Amino acid sequence: MGLPAEVVSKLFGVNDVIGLVFQIGNSGREQIFPLKVMTYEMPNDLKEFSLGTASGLTATGTTWRAIQDGSNVFLLRPGQDNEVWQFFYGISPSYAWIYRSYPNGFIRGGLTASPTVGGDTGYTTGRESPYNEPSSVSEFFTTEGISPAFIGYHPFVSPSSITIRMNFFGVRYKVEYVANATPKRIIPVGGIPPIASPTWLNRKLGA
Numbered sequence: 060m061g062l063p064a065e066v067v068s069k070l071f072g073v074n075d076v077i078g079l080v081f082q083i084g085n086s087g088r089e090q091i092f093p094l095k096v097m098t099y100e101m102p103n104d105l106k107e108f109s110l111g112t113a114s115g116l117t118a119t120g121t122t123w124r125a126i127q128d129g130s131n132v133f134l135l136r137p138g139q140d141n142e143v144w145q146f147f148y149g150i151s152p153s154y155a156w157i158y159r160s161y162p163n164g165f166i167r168g169g170l171t172a173s174p175t176v177g178g179d180t181g182y183t184t185g186r187e188s189p190y191n192e193p194s195s196v197s198e199f200f201t202t203e204g205i206s207p208a209f210i211g212y213h214p215f216v217s218p219s220s221i222t223i224r225m226n227f228f229g230v231r232y233k234v235e236y237v238a239n240a241t242p243k244r245i246i247p248v249g250g251i252p253p254i255a256s257p258t259w260l261n262r263k264l265g266a
Contacts (some may be wrong), residue, residue, distance in 0.1 A: 062228065065195050066147055070230060071243065072095050077143060077198060077234065078242025081256035081263070091255060092260055094143060094234035103144070103203050103229040105134055110223045113155070113213040118177040121211040121223055125163060136206035140259035144201045145235050147193035149226040153185035156214055157225065159205035161249040162200065168250070176212055185255055200248050203255065204257045207249070236263045 071077055077094045110119040126135045137144055158174060158181050160166045166174045166181055174181025188197040201209060211223030241265050247253040 062147075063192055063194060064200075065173055065211050065243050066193065069195055069198060070101075070145070071099065076237065076240045076242045076262055077200075077213045077232065078245035079143065080107075080245060080247040080253045081204075081260065082253055083261070085255075087095075087252075089247075090256065090264070091242070091264070092256070093237050093240040094232075094233050095237045095240060096192035096236050098233045099230055103227065103231050105227040106162060106226065106256060108225045110157075110209060110211040110225060112220050112222050113211050114220045115213045115218070116177070118175070118215070120158075120176050120213070120244045123160060123163070123208045123210045125206060125208040126227075130173040135202040135229075137231075138204045142203065143232045145227045145230045145232065146199055146201070147188070147195065148197045149188050149193040149228075150183065150197075151224045151226075152221060153188040153189065154214060155221065155223045156184055156212040157223070158182050159199070159207050160209070162205050162210045162254055165249075165254055170232070173235040176210055177214075179195075182212065188219065190224070200246060201261060202248070205254060206231040211234065214233060231240065236260065 075096045079092050083090050113120045168181030188194040213221050
């Protein structure tokens with residue numbers, strides 16, 4: 060799996076500060092958490108992941124998948140505190156549409172309303188993010204406790220069905236909360252609005 064230069068430019072190194080934005084509980088208030096990278100590990104790839112089969116122009120698509128293994132272990136989120144994972148994904152076949160739900164049940168990418176599977180907003184194709192060379196349009200971040208789900212859609216009548224696959228390129232960051240630090244980038248986790256902050260970061264605020 061290759062990484063275009065525009066993806067490499069979005070990676071973080073030791074001492075870089077990642078500014079992750081979360082909602083605080085159910086308050087609706089948003090908070091930027093400056094997280095200093097202490098160490099990192101790459102690549103942490105999940106290749107050849109099949110979302111399943113989708114029939115042409117059928118809104119049920121492949122059905123939603125939260126990316127788990129055979130033991131129902133979530134593969135795209137940390138299992139411990141003080142970690143942030145950054146991902147980019149590629150899509151096959153190139154004309155397949157991928158929608159992302161983060162948290163599960165909240166489809167991202169709508170401008171005025173939540174997207175619907177087969178609708179004309181909220182999806183990414185393999186043309187924008189090729190299978191073996193994922194682009195920055197597919198970037199997302201995860202922390203302990205929550206991860207996104209995906210569904211594949213087949214936008215043509217022929218062939219009658221296709222198997223939709225994803226390649227995930229991941230970087231594992233060990234981080235430390237550093238109040239008032241200046242982030243290299245500020246990212247709303249999940250999108251706008253961001254997802255709720257994880258327990259380990261809430262403890263940093265005494266929330």
